[in-house]
Amino acid sequence: MKEDKKPTIVVSRCLGFCNCRYNGDMISDKFVEKLKKYVNYITVCPEVDIGLETPRKPIRLILEKEKIELYEPHSGNVYTREMDEYSNEFFKSLEEVHGFILKGRSPSCGTKNVKLYLGKEKTIGSKKSIGLFASYAIKNYPYLPIEEEGRLTNHAIREHFLIKVYIFFKFKEVEKSNSIKELIKFHSNNKYLLMAYNRSQLKHLGQIVANDEKNILMKL
Template structure:
């Protein structure tokens, strides 16, 4: 029923594309594997691209004089400049990109929990930070969908990442048409999804689309895009999702029996308590939209913001929050 644009995703090459890890291994990541038919991947191994072979001696982040350097202890080689130069050069030439999936804990690609040491010699880590390539990604593309493969085993993180990724990709496609009509359609289809993310930003987006001051269409798209980035900066919250569901249930207040109303509100309370996934509630509401032929609700991407084969409620167990 829904058309999904094909997101462009930069991905760490070791995640199923090439045996380029420091030890010559290749990882087979389930999320990356499932995404493959639905996205355009751009595999990249920053360490290989700056001339380090595979297998190779390990590299690490070392803090010296308040500055973090990227070094290879066994050779005492400092590769900070090479990595910085490559990162900036590679990222600047990306004409279009919707997201990144990077290797966790990597001194080049890790977004969080990358160990930082006090010296090139063996010893405990001083703390944790961000890999050098990933740091440039976050500096230049923090507004895009950016995650580590390890964190994507968490249901909530994965749900937000996929929702943001496919929403931004579709907006990119709509923006290329330069059509106000297509933008109006995009906004209408995402009304309840955006309401779940940020009601105030939803209102701002509505005002931008209305274009009462008759701005050039290029400026309208530019303002809409910036506000969309702000709206999608954090995931939707449980109470916001409940509010959205209640709004949609309101469309059927005259059609539903008292028993049906009680049932769906029981589902909402179980979702509120973390005992059911949101999909258990939205599936019921969508069935009513089909039953009563509510075309407006049936067009809402809130029900399925990304392709159905990617829906997976399994979780790593770390920070589970339906």
């Protein structure tokens, strides 16, 4: 059951929740496991959710007529339309979320450095791209922390990820309260953190808060 007092993170299901990798494996990830107590997870396996079986033949990203396709070399099937439709639906129905932990190097979930082959044959060459499902996450939530499990083993990246998840979660709480007093409190509690990330945005927020503070005082 979802608890409102915890942030919500969308996580690739193969990271400790289900044996849904193409080879029937699951990956146990210590950080994802540790975080279970502190966040609500929404698990997702785009490949299984579009109807692919486990185990299954590997799929890959290929470039065909300048379009990125999700291709299964063994059968020659293309699953781009299914993945596009699924991703659209998933993000349309997704409620409040504060971050993503996705499986790296996957043609569906990888957020960076996913191999995009320049044709159906591997020998043609490849370049770096983003998994199809992950590209929807990035497009829909450009302001949220979206990380791969591998990058989160780096403690600096992990720290930034957690800061962003929790600050965004707290800000959404303020937004829901619809209270300028809560916004002022949020601003003063997090002033130095905001300063460390973006001085000009902190200044901008300070102006908003100061104007409203004056309005509150005038109404008293």
